[in-house]
Amino acid sequence: METVAALANGFMALFKAGGETFTAFVTGIIPLIIVLMTAVNSLIKLIGEERFYKLAKKATRYTLTRYTVVPVLAIIFMGSPMCFTFGQFVEEKYKPAFYDAAVSFVHPVTGLFPHANGSELFVYMGIAAGVQAMGYELGELAVRYFLVGLVVILLRGIITEKIYLYLRARDGRQETKEAGHV
Amino acid sequence: MYKSIIVRRGSGGWGGPLTLIPTAEKHKIVSITGGGIHPLALKIADMCGGEAIDGFSSAVPEAEILAVVIDCGGTARCGVYPKKKILTINVLPVGQSGALAKFMTPDLYVSDVKETTLDYADESSVQAALLQQEDVDAVHKRKDLKRKIDAARASQKRNIVTRIGITIGQVVNKFYAAGRETIDVTIKNILPFMAFVSMILGIINASGIGNFIAETISPAAGSLPGLLVISFVCAIPFISPILGPGAVIAQVVGTLVGAEIALGHIPVQYALPALFAIDAQVGADFVPVGLSLGEAEPETVELGVPAVLYSRVLTGPLAVLIAYAASIGMY
Numbered sequence: 001m002e003t004v005a006a007l008a009n010g011f012m013a014l015f016k017a018g019g020e021t022f023t024a025f026v027t028g029i030i031p032l033i034i035v036l037m038t039a040v041n042s043l044i045k046l047i048g049e050e051r052f053y054k055l056a057k058k059a060t061r062y063t064l065t066r067y068t069v070v071p072v073l074a075i076i077f078m079g080s081p082m083c084f085t086f087g088q089f090v091e092e093k094y095k096p097a098f099y100d101a102a103v104s105f106v107h108p109v110t111g112l113f114p115h116a117n118g119s120e121l122f123v124y125m126g127i128a129a130g131v132q133a134m135g136y137e138l139g140e141l142a143v144r145y146f147l148v149g150l151v152v153i154l155l156r157g158i159i160t161e162k163i164y165l166y167l168r169a170r171d172g173r174q175e176t177k178e179a180g181h182v
Numbered sequence: 183m184y185k186s187i188i189v190r191r192g193s194g195g196w197g198g199p200l201t202l203i204p205t206a207e208k209h210k211i212v213s214i215t216g217g218g219i220h221p222l223a224l225k226i227a228d229m230c231g232g233e234a235i236d237g238f239s240s241a242v243p244e245a246e247i248l249a250v251v252i253d254c255g256g257t258a259r260c261g262v263y264p265k266k267k268i269l270t271i272n273v274l275p276v277g278q279s280g281a282l283a284k285f286m287t288p289d290l291y292v293s294d295v296k297e298t299t300l301d302y303a304d305e306s307s308v309q310a311a312l313l314q315q316e317d318v319d320a321v322h323k324r325k326d327l328k329r330k331i332d333a334a335r336a337s338q339k340r341n342i343v344t345r346i347g348i349t350i351g352q353v354v355n356k357f358y359a360a361g362r363e364t365i366d367v368t369i370k371n372i373l374p375f376m377a378f379v380s381m382i383l384g385i386i387n388a389s390g391i392g393n394f395i396a397e398t399i400s401p402a403a404g405s406l407p408g409l410l411v412i413s414f415v416c417a418i419p420f421i422s423p424i425l426g427p428g429a430v431i432a433q434v435v436g437t438l439v440g441a442e443i444a445l446g447h448i449p450v451q452y453a454l455p456a457l458f459a460i461d462a463q464v465g466a467d468f469v470p471v472g473l474s475l476g477e478a479e480p481e482t483v484e485l486g487v488p489a490v491l492y493s494r495v496l497t498g499p500l501a502v503l504i505a506y507a508a509s510i511g512m513y
Binding site: 025035087118130 | 215222258259261262280281282353357359360361363364365367368371372373375376377379380381382383384385386387389390411429432433434435436437438439440442443444446451452454455456457458460462464466468469471472473475476477478479482485486487488489492493497498500501504508509512513
């Protein structure tokens with residue numbers, strides 16, 4: 001009988017630990033996220049997507065902004081996965097690189113703007129929870145994650161663009177396309 | 183010879199039944215499941231006399247797609263196609279969820295579909311499905327009319343008090359809508375993931391698996407070469423699309439690394455490079471879908487997928503190096 005009781009206690013302990021973790025998540029993370037998300041969502045609705053469209057469309061022309069400002073604004077305003085629809089304003093040959101830059105920012109954005117990708121918060125938050133448990137503030141990690149993310153998506157955009165153009169040239173598609181235009 | 187079939191949901195599924203009516207212009211079953219054509223897509227194509235296509239390696243114009251077969255765990259893909267009004271068949275038991283949940287309706291989406299839930303359609307259900315399509319068109323027309331009437335009303339002149347009142351009303355409505363959207367996301371996406379992560383963490387911490395992880399994974403995640411290896415493995419072109427869906431793996435690994443940081447097994451200054459190391463595969467499973475959302479041509483998708491996957495092998499470890507350099511001076 002005692003063994004059975006001990007087993008049962010051990011079994012329950014597994015889930016009690018989980019329950020405590022859940023309470024910590026719900027009381028520690030959820031209230032902040034709800035208020036922050038509501039604020040950012042309201043702001044986006046007030047500014048309106050059209051205004052952001054105009055600005056971002058212009059910015060697709062230059063390499064530097066195409067892989068930084070445009071994807072970041074698209075993600076903050078439209079969230080994942082609708083941000084990828086913004087690829088329609090990008091020139092055809094830059095679309096794969098634009099996608100790569102945009103998708104690579106869907107997690108770095110969550111440190112500061114969790115509303116943009118509510119279903120994938122734990123890439124950042126899982127690690128951030130550990131940093132917080134060690135007694136550090138999260139602001140610095142969130143800001144640096146965001147900034148390094150910017151640098152990384154710019155490099156990814158440029159490198160993927162080069163690889164795509166190389167693959168396309170090797171495939172001989174460029175010539176046929178141009179011939180078609182003439 | 184084309185045959186119409188009915189796709190019903192499985193025991194744990196949601197939505198449907200969908201009636202697929204193949205025609206000469208519209209008979210392609212596109213499998214967007216990462217790693218070849220899903221057997222279910224083959225079976226459906228075989229039954230209806232259509233053609234099964236791997237949406238990952240070749241892109242299909244939307245007008246030719248009869249239905250898509252996906253294996254989405256409930257974050258993004260499951261809503262993308264219903265939003266485009268394309269019939270969507272999910273092999274996993276996932277209901278209305280993810281960022282685009284509101285577009286997933288029973289007339290466009292069905293889940294937990296197995297070969298046993300497929301059936302040939304009889305004449306009456308084909309008629310019913312065709313009728314329903316017409317209904318949808320009629321509803322759209324009605325909505326159009328209503329919009330025109332509203333617009334006409336709005337253009338009438340109003341006095342200043344009414345206008346202020348309406349403006350305030352609109353602003354308050356926007357705040358309220360923002361709040362409702364937030365609560366929706368919290369309940370549908372954030373809380374379920376927290377429940378899942380809490381359960382895993384609880385079991386790991388209380389059962390002693392945590393010590394095992396601390397001895398095996400922590401040394402790798404707690405050093406620069408280790409992190410570079412992790413990012414490289416995540417970015418290998420035939421592994422990255424498998425690790426991608428819903429970022430579930432990245433999220434679980436992130437939580438594990440966080441737990442190890444909390445226990446002091448991984449130095450806290452590795453938090454930033456680790457964030458990039460465990461995420462080298464981000465979106466690698468989603469390239470064809472993301473590109474088609476951006477209205478890319480099918481040829482662009484064909485070469486765009488390998489371009490992104492090859493690029494990650496280079497930029498995955500590169501991102502870790504940049505993050506490592508950028509974390510100097512933090513904590």
